[in-house]
Amino acid sequence: MNNLQLNFQLLDLVHDSVTIFDSKGKIVYANRAAAESRGYSIDEFLELHIRDLYPSEKREFLREKLVEAIDKGEIVFEIENITKNKEIKWFKVKAVPVKIDNQMYILKIGMNVKEKYDRVMAEVEAIERSQKLLEGANRITSMVRHDLRSPLQSIKNAVHIIRRSPDKAEDMLDVIDKAADFASKILNELRFITSPGTLKKERFDIVKVLEERIKSALIPSNVNLVTDLPDEQVVNMDQTMISRVIDNLIRNAVEAMPEGGVLRVVMEVENNIFDLIVEDTGVGISAEDIQNIFQPFYTTKSSGTGLGLYYTKLAIKSHGGKIVFKSEEGKGTSFHIRLPITG
Numbered sequence: 001m002n003n004l005q006l007n008f009q010l011l012d013l014v015h016d017s018v019t020i021f022d023s024k025g026k027i028v029y030a031n032r033a034a035a036e037s038r039g040y041s042i043d044e045f046l047e048l049h050i051r052d053l054y055p056s057e058k059r060e061f062l063r064e065k066l067v068e069a070i071d072k073g074e075i076v077f078e079i080e081n082i083t084k085n086k087e088i089k090w091f092k093v094k095a096v097p098v099k100i101d102n103q104m105y106i107l108k109i110g111m112n113v114k115e116k117y118d119r120v121m122a123e124v125e126a127i128e129r130s131q132k133l134l135e136g137a138n139r140i141t142s143m144v145r146h147d148l149r150s151p152l153q154s155i156k157n158a159v160h161i162i163r164r165s166p167d168k169a170e171d172m173l174d175v176i177d178k179a180a181d182f183a184s185k186i187l188n189e190l191r192f193i194t195s196p197g198t199l200k201k202e203r204f205d206i207v208k209v210l211e212e213r214i215k216s217a218l219i220p221s222n223v224n225l226v227t228d229l230p231d232e233q234v235v236n237m238d239q240t241m242i243s244r245v246i247d248n249l250i251r252n253a254v255e256a257m258p259e260g261g262v263l264r265v266v267m268e269v270e271n272n273i274f275d276l277i278v279e280d281t282g283v284g285i286s287a288e289d290i291q292n293i294f295q296p297f298y299t300t301k302s303s304g305t306g307l308g309l310y311y312t313k314l315a316i317k318s319h320g321g322k323i324v325f326k327s328e329e330g331k332g333t334s335f336h337i338r339l340p341i342t343g
Helices: 003-011 032-036 056-072 113-164 166-194 206-216 239-255 308-318
Strands: 017-022 027-030 075-082 088-100 103-112 202-205 223-228 234-237 261-270 273-280 322-328 332-340
Touching: 017 032, 017 088, 056 075, 056 088, 056 103, 113 166, 202 206, 206 234, 206 239, 206 261, 234 239, 239 261, 239 273, 239 308, 239 332, 308 322
Parallel strands: 223 261
Antiparallel strands: 017 027, 017 103, 075 088, 088 103, 202 234, 261 273, 273 332, 322 332
């Protein structure tokens, strides 16, 4: 194997398109990327003339650039390419004159601009997702650290008192027991907001639960509450999950209206399908955020965990239902839940 053959084999490993053609425009070498990026096999590609790769209106431009490459030694330019399926792809091209066996050839290296852009953007988006996950994990860590500080301090104080006054051990054991229960409750809360867990279905009046959750939301005086609920509706669902879903939607709606507005909660049941609409006249969701709102740890709030809507979607899905929404910046957002009343 001579050096030229070895170099050609190495070029087959290159991701960019590499083409060599003679002074008449006949392609004499192409690596795999050159052929595949345009939809050809290597054998098909080597049967082509250089002009077959470009739109007719670009051929004079190409000729001028190749003449310039011979004069200057090398040039870089962008040009449209035609694929086998007649699609247009933009390539950034570097053209270099080379001599092989005392004959002049043009070595052309091309990079698909869009594919390169897409690869870079995919990498950037992956980094951004990782950063958001890390930020979300940090928020959760901070929240747990803050919430656990109190029961852990209670346990530490109780142990200190027992060591100094053993006669108070019985009372301090009660303190330790309560603090441990509180810490366990915090950890269970964390489990609930990250994963709905196993369904524990029970029959209950969903209207009563809705009214209780609305009442506990402490809706500000500058938010006008409008409800349209039936008198009663018994369902068979996981009450804890559904309560958390309602809490999430109402809290988000209220927080979206810092200057006040209208909160509308509508519920109806038809053909054993439960429909719940929670609608606000708040700030709305930006086009950038719309595609990410159900992603874990994604939040636009400085103190948010980014898990509320993520949990909500999982909980609704686990009940065999679906959640959709529509939003317009400056006008508000509407979430619509549909699920069977048997969950």
